[in-house]
Amino acid sequence: FCSIIAFAVETLPNLSKSTRKFLYFFEIFSVLIFTGEYLLRIYAAKKPMRFIFSFFGCIDLIAILPFYLSFGLDLRSIRVFRAFRLFRSLKLVRYNMALRRFYLAITIAKEEIVLFLIATFMLLYLASVGIYFFENEAQPEKFASIFDSLWWAVATMTTVGYGDIYPITVGGKIFTFFILLVGLGIVTVPAGLVASALSKARGMQESNASNPEE
Template structure:
């Protein structure tokens, strides 16, 4: 068994264990980073987290070197998406040692991107391919829907500015200021920081809320239709269903 079988062989037992260990290491590093932001943390805990950080960085560095050694085309790996993600996992720590006074803890949160490596595992490859095919099928319809959504956002911002500008000039100062309300309303989030107080504004908001239901439902329908077509393609091609 070679280093490549362990590091890159997600279809082997040792490769799957390696991926699981990397996933566990990612979770531990993110939890440790989050705990370090607590102001009331005892000094002993902070010391333990500092040691944990060093151990994690060393392990990530070793893994990065092993991946370079195992890669058939080493420079291609370094420049690839996963190569950059692997580098980001430990590079901020070394930069923080060189850059005194610069807090790079938020940058270390980019370690979460390494979770994308788990999608390389063989038992998920069919599902990921199916999702990519579904998005491809729905691409044209999604572009049309996106354009229609942008137009509707502008109409919503323009309309609410017309009805509410005089009553609430500080919240609906311009069409651009009203865009925040339009986005929050059309996506049915409704933070409540800006809302209509005039009769015309409330009627207009009711109409926009009805339209907002489609903003949420249509993309889901497009993807579902694409997934159905992707499954039909797999059945016609005689591909086996992915294991659960």
Template sequence: MSRRYFEDMFNDPASRQGRRLMLFVNSLIVLSMVAYSLSTVSHIAEVMAAELFAIEVFIVIIFTLEYGCRVYFSPNRRRFIFSFFGIVDFLSFAPLYLFLFTGVDARALRAARMFRLLRLFKLFRFAKSTARLRAAYGIIKDELVLFGAVSSILLFVSGVGIYHFESEAQPEAFSSVFDGLWWAVVTLTTVGYGDVVPVTAGGKFFTFFIVIIGLGIVAVPTGLIVSGVQEARKDIE
């Protein structure tokens, strides 16, 4: 196998060998996340401690070799090392070495491996879709910024308002404006966990208007994105 073969494998996800490597690596990422999730379940971690550690060691060895190859075959090694994916690739195996050599438990950093799944978007078949999304963002960027600013103001006003109405009736649930902001986020996004609810007449009346506004909070950006994508599609085609 020539050097060009390996350069395509590690630098060109659209090539045959690049796609195969990506599928293999992403399979390991999923396996890693499953193993990590199982390790947080106490009774499973006790019974399968050795197996889970063996899986982690195997994955770290593969990721270390892959990272070394990506650096070696990169046309600009320094640029790759300090790039977003270069840093994510490094974080995908660094926690185990940190634990082995220093005893510092940084297992939570393994969640950074999920970011490696973003490499899937480098595949050629997604290139046109990515271009349309970038173009759509450029079209609606100003509107999204304005909408974000207005939404932030409404969020703060909602948090302060519900705190004003409910703090005396529910001092534990609404002990500060920050508790009100949590309620405002849940309500304005129409998630509605129900962990804190208004009990006063003023709070319920205030919530009625916030729920109506929340419908717009969800609908407006959706409409902007759809119109932006449609316009970008016309421009590109």
């Protein structure tokens, strides 16, 4: 948790040299702690390779790998590698019952979630194609291609509606109306899946707690 806070503090402007130096040594200390924990878990695991490629094993590795890669290469200046430190927050899942329940719920509903994501991406593509054919001639600068139309599709289907791109043709407006109706369903489906899975996960945890010998 402290490592995550330190990551946020590093983004503050006009930090003193002493503060940056402290944060750097704190980062080294944190990485050493995480590395020791990672190696001990591999050593204690009955099946080390299985742990290494497990969800928590991958999270533990990603949390420390960018630091070691920075030796010889100044990867600290590359934001994507610095952002990998945020994966350390996922380590909290291991120690919090509620977070573990959420992880278990995602595992239970993973097939339904994958199917939902596939269907969502297909609908996004179809929405992009549809609005492109309706609006391309009327607004070639905004709907220049299907890829440009994809931004409109995402903003519309998620019901965000930024308003920077919108249809002006009659056909485009009617098409948008139906896409908005579909978008309302898309927003609610994941909530239902996760809520149902959380209920099952809670039941499984309570069952395991009441029958530990099993």
